Amino acid sequence: MTARIRRGLRLVLVLLGVIALLVAWIAWLNLRGESSEAATAEAKLADRALIERGAYLARAGNCIGCHTVRGGASFAGGRGIDTPFGVVMAPNITPDVNTGIGGWTAADFWRALHHGRSQDGRLLYPAFPYPSFTHVTRDDSDALFAYLRSVPAVEQANRPHRLRFPYGTQAALAIWRALYFRAAALPPEPHHSPGWNRGRYLVQGLGHCAACHSGRNVLGGIRNEWAGGLMPDASWYAPSLASPSEAGVQHWSRDEVVRLLKVGVTRNASVSGPMAEVVFSSTQYLSDPDLEAMAEYLATLPLREAPGPDAQRADADLLVRGGQLYGQHCAACHGDAGRGFPGLYPALAGNRAVTLALPNNLVQMIRHGGFAPATVGNPRPFGMPPFGQALNEGEIAAVATFIRQSWGNAAGAVSPLDVLRVK
Amino acid sequence: MRLSVRSLIAVGLLAHGALSAAQGPAGREVSDTMAERMQACVMCHGREGRATNAGYFPRIAGKPAGYLLSQLQNFRDGRRQNATMSHLMQHLSDDYLRAIADYFASLDLPYPAAQASSLSADQQRVAQTLVFKGAPDRQIPACVACHGANMAGRLPAMPGLLTLPPDYLISQLGAWRTGQRHAAPPDCMAEVAMRLTPGEVDIVARWLSAQTLPTGTRPQGVDGPPLPLRCGSGER
Numbered sequence: 001m002t003a004r005i006r007r008g009l010r011l012v013l014v015l016l017g018v019i020a021l022l023v024a025w026i027a028w029l030n031l032r033g034e035s036s037e038a039a040t041a042e043a044k045l046a047d048r049a050l051i052e053r054g055a056y057l058a059r060a061g062n063c064i065g066c067h068t069v070r071g072g073a074s075f076a077g078g079r080g081i082d083t084p085f086g087v088v089m090a091p092n093i094t095p096d097v098n099t100g101i102g103g104w105t106a107a108d109f110w111r112a113l114h115h116g117r118s119q120d121g122r123l124l125y126p127a128f129p130y131p132s133f134t135h136v137t138r139d140d141s142d143a144l145f146a147y148l149r150s151v152p153a154v155e156q157a158n159r160p161h162r163l164r165f166p167y168g169t170q171a172a173l174a175i176w177r178a179l180y181f182r183a184a185a186l187p188p189e190p191h192h193s194p195g196w197n198r199g200r201y202l203v204q205g206l207g208h209c210a211a212c213h214s215g216r217n218v219l220g221g222i223r224n225e226w227a228g229g230l231m232p233d234a235s236w237y238a239p240s241l242a243s244p245s246e247a248g249v250q251h252w253s254r255d256e257v258v259r260l261l262k263v264g265v266t267r268n269a270s271v272s273g274p275m276a277e278v279v280f281s282s283t284q285y286l287s288d289p290d291l292e293a294m295a296e297y298l299a300t301l302p303l304r305e306a307p308g309p310d311a312q313r314a315d316a317d318l319l320v321r322g323g324q325l326y327g328q329h330c331a332a333c334h335g336d337a338g339r340g341f342p343g344l345y346p347a348l349a350g351n352r353a354v355t356l357a358l359p360n361n362l363v364q365m366i367r368h369g370g371f372a373p374a375t376v377g378n379p380r381p382f383g384m385p386p387f388g389q390a391l392n393e394g395e396i397a398a399v400a401t402f403i404r405q406s407w408g409n410a411a412g413a414v415s416p417l418d419v420l421r422v423k
Numbered sequence: 424m425r426l427s428v429r430s431l432i433a434v435g436l437l438a439h440g441a442l443s444a445a446q447g448p449a450g451r452e453v454s455d456t457m458a459e460r461m462q463a464c465v466m467c468h469g470r471e472g473r474a475t476n477a478g479y480f481p482r483i484a485g486k487p488a489g490y491l492l493s494q495l496q497n498f499r500d501g502r503r504q505n506a507t508m509s510h511l512m513q514h515l516s517d518d519y520l521r522a523i524a525d526y527f528a529s530l531d532l533p534y535p536a537a538q539a540s541s542l543s544a545d546q547q548r549v550a551q552t553l554v555f556k557g558a559p560d561r562q563i564p565a566c567v568a569c570h571g572a573n574m575a576g577r578l579p580a581m582p583g584l585l586t587l588p589p590d591y592l593i594s595q596l597g598a599w600r601t602g603q604r605h606a607a608p609p610d611c612m613a614e615v616a617m618r619l620t621p622g623e624v625d626i627v628a629r630w631l632s633a634q635t636l637p638t639g640t641r642p643q644g645v646d647g648p649p650l651p652l653r654c655g656s657g658e659r
Contacts, residue, residue, distance in 0.1 A: 071499070071500030276514050341453045374514060374519045380457075380519050381515075382460050384463055385463045385466035
């Protein structure tokens with residue numbers, strides 16, 4: 001009897017020891033590489049040129065996109081980011097002392113960007129894309145910080161996140177970070193050109209392109225970089241940059257990539273949905289050399305073809321119905337043969353955006369319409385009506401199926417349930 | 424194959440940079456004009472921004488440009504709630520919104536015909552009193568004091584209200600009463616909406632909707648009598 005108790009006790013002690021080791025290991029994984037960070041001289045942070053560079057970098061990172069609520073004060077936070085784990089509220093990053101980051105130092109800011117930890121030591125949610133921002137240099141981090149110190153301070157208290165248990169706990173975050181996050185610089189690869197290295201730095205760092213254009217696992221960790229993925233709110237699909245049949249630009253001219261990011265439309269492509277926001281508030285402001293560098297890097301992403309589209313033909317009845325709706329609502333702009341008017345109304349024949357395996361983006365466009373982003377190069381964009389005002393789910397499914405299976409397009413049919421599933 | 428020749432012509436035109444009038448695959452001309460750009464609005468607001476007084480969507484043709492610009496900005500910036508409009512406006516610049524407002528303000532299109540009134544004689548009297556005289560005892564000014572002597576709007580930023588769908592008018596006044604719609608401060612319309620009773624809102628909306636205006640009626644100029652209330656949108 002006593003022997004059994006002693007054995008049980010030993011087992012408990014061993015288990016406790018293992019747990020303690022695991023906790024220590026996870027803690028170490030979360031904190032390694034952090035050292036007491038050097039301070040940045042006040043004179044440097046007040047430098048006009050540094051602040052201006054910071055403003056440019058803030059555009060490159062589209063900080064304003066998440067840290068500003070629609071119509072609200074710039075950088076004052078309050079926008080909720082929908083994720084599968086709940087809603088993460090973007091905080092106030094204006095220099096207000098009480099509610100913003102007015103009490104932070106440049107070293108605090110760097111720790112948030114590079115290590116994903118807040119001034120008070122809390123682990124940050126990766127909805128703040130520090131797995132990408134960790135690549136930003138200390139010098140650029142200081143420039144961003146100098147710029148953010150220069151914007152108007154706004155007193156606006158942060159709203160609490162609305163995350164389901166256990167995702168809202170620091171312990172869950174620590175485990176997530178142990179699995180999926182490594183603080184790391186991005187040392188230049190000398191066998192590539194300076195342009196390529198600059199492009200990689202912008203794309204993988206501040207641009208945080210991988211945050212959307214990658215596949216994620218059930219815990220929200222990046223599983224397949226550049227393989228495309230549903231946006232965290234499951235509304236739009238960010239197409240693969242590794243696949244030329246999705247959004248890969250490996251076979252594009254550099255000029256066309258630059259034009260798409262700068263202007264928002266080219267003769268053969270246009271941005272929509274979340275990418276329209278990226279062009280509108282971020283990439284249109286980047287310099288030509290930086291856009292060219294990004295294009296140079298993106299062209300070298302390893303090719304990985306997406307699995308072939310489901311070529312199963314839809315029922316003839318459905319295609320006839322879809323064709324009628326197309327003639328009635330779409331042909332005036334996109335043409336009977338789906339050829340569109342290059343640069344004005346996009347062609348649908350051979351259009352990568354309409355043949356993606358997931359029909360989300362096509363359904364979004366049909367349902368909500370939209371204008372291309374207004375940019376310096378395209379100040380008065382053309383637009384599409386929100387056909388969700390006139391067509392029901394069945395009709396949207398029929399016309400989407402017709403578009404996906406006409407003029408050489410051979411993507412899978414879309415059911416009314418698919419349409420309903422798209423948020 | 425009848426399409427290919429036209430497409431070749433279109434491609435040829437584009438290759439020469441002549442975007443101004445491309446002949447389309449469907450035989451339609453697509454020209455580089457505001458009218459073409461505003462095709463996105465036609466499905467709801469009617470051809471060239473003119474809607475009938477049935478249904479929900481308001482006529483936008485001929486409304487003062489200042490009013491239209493404010494509304495477009497309000498949708499974009501979240502001061503007015505309509506998911507469809509907010510989505511459409513979200514990536515557009517102030518310059519483009521101004522061009523859109525100017526375009527629709529410049530349209531001079533016929534109004535739908537007057538409708539037989541569904542109101543009783545008493546209700547008609549209530550509506551006409553509010554529209555032309557207001558209710559001074561409750562600080563409700565006459566509608567015509569701001570919206571123009573013939574209710575066709577007043578420059579720079581007061582909209583015409585006649586022929587708008589009753590559902591639309593009722594919903595807008597309701598939105599003001601519940602804080603869902605805002606005009607530039609001081610928000611005079613919010614004050615007026617709060618002072619009206621729900622019954623009055625219903626009667627006035629139905630009366631306004633049933634009236635018509637002759638083609639060519641323009642909003643009243645800026646040089647009318649002063650506004651009875653301080654209005655942010657009227658002072659621009």
